Amino acid sequence: MNRPTLDATTRLLLVAAPDAPAARGIARSLEETGCRVQAVEDSRAALDAFRHAAPDLVLIDLALADGSAVDLCRALRARPEGRRTPILMLHAADGSAADFAEACLAGATEFLEATGAGALIGHRLRTALELAADPGGGDVARAPSPAQPLPHDTESVQEVVFSAIDRTRGTDRHVAVLLVLLGDDEVELDESFEAHLQNALQAYVDRERLTPGRARVRLCRDDEGRFVIVAGDLTRIHDAAKLGRAVQDHVADARGGDRSGLCIGVATSPEDGKDANALLSAAEVAARRAREDGTGGLQFRNSSTNQWVFERLTLERSLEQAVENGELRVFYQPKVDIQSRQVVGMEALVRWQHPELGMVSPAQFIPLAEESGQIVQIGQWVLEEACRQCQAWIDEGYEPVRMAVNLSPMQFRQPDLLQVVRDTLRRTKLDPRHLELEVTESMLMQDLHQTIDTLRQLKDEGIYLSIDDFGTGYSSLSYLKGFPIDALKIDRSFVREITQNSDDAAIATSIILLGQNLNLKVIAEGVETESQLSFLRILQCDEIQGYLFSPPVPAEDVETFLDRR
Ligand code: C2E
Ligand code: MG
Ligand code: MG
Numbered sequence: 226m227n228r229p230t231l232d233a234t235t236r237l238l239l240v241a242a243p244d245a246p247a248a249r250g251i252a253r254s255l256e257e258t259g260c261r262v263q264a265v266e267d268s269r270a271a272l273d274a275f276r277h278a279a280p281d282l283v284l285i286d287l288a289l290a291d292g293s294a295v296d297l298c299r300a301l302r303a304r305p306e307g308r309r310t311p312i313l314m315l316h317a318a319d320g321s322a323a324d325f326a327e328a329c330l331a332g333a334t335e336f337l338e339a340t341g342a343g344a345l346i347g348h349r350l351r352t353a354l355e356l357a358a359d360p361g362g363g364d365v366a367r368a369p370s371p372a373q374p375l376p377h378d379t380e381s382v383q384e385v386v387f388s389a390i391d392r393t394r395g396t397d398r399h400v401a402v403l404l405v406l407l408g409d410d411e412v413e414l415d416e417s418f419e420a421h422l423q424n425a426l427q428a429y430v431d432r433e434r435l436t437p438g439r440a441r442v443r444l445c446r447d448d449e450g451r452f453v454i455v456a457g458d459l460t461r462i463h464d465a466a467k468l469g470r471a472v473q474d475h476v477a478d479a480r481g482g483d484r485s486g487l488c489i490g491v492a493t494s495p496e497d498g499k500d501a502n503a504l505l506s507a508a509e510v511a512a513r514r515a516r517e518d519g520t521g522g523l524q525f526r527n528s529s530t531n532q533w534v535f536e537r538l539t540l541e542r543s544l545e546q547a548v549e550n551g552e553l554r555v556f557y558q559p560k561v562d563i564q565s566r567q568v569v570g571m572e573a574l575v576r577w578q579h580p581e582l583g584m585v586s587p588a589q590f591i592p593l594a595e596e597s598g599q600i601v602q603i604g605q606w607v608l609e610e611a612c613r614q615c616q617a618w619i620d621e622g623y624e625p626v627r628m629a630v631n632l633s634p635m636q637f638r639q640p641d642l643l644q645v646v647r648d649t650l651r652r653t654k655l656d657p658r659h660l661e662l663e664v665t666e667s668m669l670m671q672d673l674h675q676t677i678d679t680l681r682q683l684k685d686e687g688i689y690l691s692i693d694d695f696g697t698g699y700s701s702l703s704y705l706k707g708f709p710i711d712a713l714k715i716d717r718s719f720v721r722e723i724t725q726n727s728d729d730a731a732i733a734t735s736i737i738l739l740g741q742n743l744n745l746k747v748i749a750e751g752v753e754t755e756s757q758l759s760f761l762r763i764l765q766c767d768e769i770q771g772y773l774f775s776p777p778v779p780a781e782d783v784e785t786f787l788d789r790r
Contacts, residue, residue, distance in 0.1 A: 251286070251315070251339070255350075268297040275301055282350060286315040286339065287324055295324070295331045299430075302332035313350070315339040323385040326443045330426055382445040382453050386501035389441070389457030390494050400494040401465035403454040404508040405472070406516055407486050418476075419444075422452055425475030429468055442468065453505070461596060463534045463541075465491050469523040470538075488515035492526040541593055543579060548606055552578050555610045556777035559786050560629070560748060560770045563762050568786045570627035570661060572770065573611035574777045575603065595633050604636040605645060612653035612660065614780050619659075623787040627689055629661035634668045638675075643682045650686075657687035661711075664690070666698025669708060677707060684709040691748070696732055706743060713740050715766070717751030724756050737764050 245266050252264040263278055265271050268289065275283065283301060287294045294314065301307040311334040316324070318338055325336060389400040405422065426442050441457045456468055469489045477484040490512025492498065497507040507526040515524035525531040547553055553575055560570035577585040594600040608630050615628035636642065650657055662683060669676050669692065680690060691712035696719055715736050719729045733749070740747035749761050752771030761769060775786065 251284070255284075260350075268293045268300070271297055272300060275304070275307065279306060280310065283310055283312045284315055284337070285312060285333075287320060287328065288315075288317065288339075295327045298328060298333050299331040311335070313337050321384070321388075322381040322445075323388055323443060326385065326445060327441065330423070330430060330442060330444065332427075382447050382455075383501040383505065385443055385445050385455050386504055389443075389455050390499065390501065390504070392457055393494070397460075398457070399459040399462055399465070399496070400504070401454075401456045401459055401462075401468070402492050402494075402504045402508040403456070403465065403469055403472070404490045404505075404512040405452040405454065406488045406490070406512045419446075419452070421476045421479045422454075422472065424479065425472040426454065428475050429471040432471070447505075453508070459493075462493050462496070462530060463537045465493055466523060466525070466534045466538055473523065488512055489523045490515050490526070491523065493530070496530060497526045537593065540582075540585070540590060541597055544577075544590055544594060544597075544599055547577055547579075548602060550580075552580065553603065553606065554578060554779070555607055555614070556779055557611075557614070557783045558770060558777040559775050559783060560627075560768050561774050563758070563766055563769050568626060568788075569768060570629055571615070571783065572629040572631075572663070572777070573607055573614075574631070575607050576777075591633065595635055598635065600633045600635050601639060604631075604633055605649070607631075608646070609649050609653065612649055612655040615659055616653050616655045618784070618787060619655075622790050623784070624790050625656075625659050626787065627659055627661045628655075629663050629689075629691070631663045631693065632668075634665070634671075637664055637668050637679065642679065643686070646683065646688070647686065658689070661689040661691060663693040663714065665693045666695055670698065670704070673704060677709075680709050691746075694750075696736055702739070705739075710745060712746040712748055712767075714770075715747065715749045717771075720749050720751045720757060720761075720771075721753075724754075724760050730760070733761070733766075734764055737766050740767075741765070 248264040248266050252262045255262045263274055263280070265274050271283075271285070274280070285294045285297055289297065298312050298314070301310065301312060312332065313335045314325075314328045314333045315337050316339060320336075320338075328336070386400065386402055393400055422444055426444055430442055443455045443457075445453045445455060447453055454468070454472065456465060459465060469491055473484065473487055473489065476487055490508045490510065492504045492507030492511060494504050498504045511524045511526040515522050518524070525534055554577075555573045556576050557571040557573060559568045560572060561567065562569050575587050575591075577587070577590055579585050591600065594603050611628050611630050615626070619625050632642075639645070646660075646662075650660065664680075669680075684690060689712070690708075690710045691714055692708075692710055693714050694716040695713040697716045713736060715733055719732045719736075722729050723733050724730070737747045739745075746767045748768040748770060749757075749766050750770050752758055752761065752769040752773050754773060757771075758769060758773060775783070
């Protein structure tokens with residue numbers, strides 16, 4: 226075997242934090258080892274240099290701002306050429322166990338105390354190069370050696386949990402603590418089991434890399450030698466269940482399909498406690514329950530969370546197939562001119578006919594699809610279907626009506642939204658004048674410049690734009706003036722008691738006056754009674770929509786409301 230050298234032919238990429246002097250300092254001490262050094266000061270420069278210089282070895286200072294050392298390590302490992310490059314993490318003498326654990330999971334090869342003597346640094350670098358050159362060494366990113374430091378006592382586990390909780394304070398993120406137990410106390414949780422868990426976590430982290438807001442995941446052992454997985458920054462509680470499932474699946478695969486006896490108890494913060502001790506004991510209770518129920522399963526501390534999480538996971542999984550399996554349908558609800566009682570439009574509302582659960586309400590699955598990103602595909606399908614139906618009615622000789630389609634926040638932020646809408650109109654041959662897009666008020670208040678741009682482009686196409694659920698968001702009226710919109714839809718919650726509740730009546734009245742002043746049409750949703758209708762007519766609301774006239778129904782049932790040309 227060619228002995229790896231550490232001389233002028235070896236290139237080093239150095240990343241040092243927090244500043245240039247630190248980078249230069251470390252570079253100088255490395256140059257004493259005889260190799261060439263390239264020093265950079267931040268992750269971005271490091272990634273660039275990595276791509277261009279293809280270094281033989283990378284050093285990353287763990288002190289890089291805000292945990293970015295670990296992210297950089299992960300990013301380098303994600304590159305094909307970075308899979309086998311040794312990555313050494315420089316750390317302070319009092320480096321935190323939590324950081325080490327995270328760096329291990331991110332694929333760090335070795336750790337080096339930043340103040341170490343030059344000779345020691347040279348020796349460590351050489352060893353790291355040898356390890357990388359060893360053909361039996363495997364993929365450094367995927368085969369963590371059992372010798373890597375895990376936080377290994379109750380105190381440091383608490384520290385990891387504490388800092389995870391600390392990081393989510395003031396945010397709407399969750400921390401999950403997963404305690405792993407084997408069904409039988411006699412079975413040793415040995416190092417090979419630890420390697421299985423490390424690999425399971427790595428596989429989970431690799432997979433989740435695809436989704437934004439990926440969780441930070443750490444593996445620790447408490448003083449009883451039990452494994453504790455700490456996941457911070459979770460956007461959704463059921464991500465903890467996904468993580469637990471991934472661990473169970475992966476470990477079972479590694480043990481020849483043996484799923485028996487691996488019990489995981491999950492506690493989440495803030496739901497099950499706001500401090501490390503509370504969370505760890507809650508996870509323990511959950512794990513014992515998982516063990517007692519004999520199924521070797523996954524249990525959340527809180528039983529209603531448990532049920533909720535598993536329902537969501539089941540729904541999310543079956544939603545993935547819903548579009549392909551043709552389980553989605555579009556229903557249509559007429560919009561009626563309040564004076565003439567003529568149908569002037571239709572709103573397309575998606576329905577999910579689940580093979581086992583029956584009809585699942587969009588209020589249930591749209592937010593879920595929004596979180597998982599599936600809404601983009603579903604929304605496009607609804608748009609296509611609604612445009613096709615609208616044109617089909619025109620082709621069949623009905624008077625054209627405006628077809629309204631709801632846009633979800635994620636759809637609205639897609640950079641190719643305009644192109645998708647254009648393509649759909651072209652394919653379905655629908656005139657843009659007959660298409661209405663409904664956006665919600667809260668969507669519009671984020672990133673105002675972009676919002677106005679997007680609305681303007683859609684408006685320039687000739688599309689009718691309305692603000693749905695108006696009155697429930699926090700839009701500033703001065704911004705409203707700048708939005709190129711055509712209509713406001715008064716939210717159903719103000720219509721429900723419009724005849725009894727003076728506050729609701731006042732809000733509806735204000736929205737109608739606002740619409741009149743800004744030259745916008747106003748439409749009331751959720752009109753169920755004649756008295757609501759009369760009230761809205763007195764207020765000179767323009768259009769209504771609601772069960773009074775018709776609930777959302779399949780296309781063939783709504784045709785009775787359309788006029789023949
Ligand atoms: P939305 O766009 O505000 O739609 C109005 C909701 O009120 C519909 O609920 C409709 O069935 C219901 N509704 C209409 N008239 C009445 C009434 O008189 N009384 C009562 N109690 N309810 C009435 P649905 O169909 O369950 O949809 C709920 C929400 O789900 C929609 O609210 C919309 O935000 C979302 N949604 C539905 N379809 C789609 C879709 O294709 N894409 C997107 N992004 N969101 C959708
Ligand atoms: Mg709507
Ligand atoms: Mg609405």
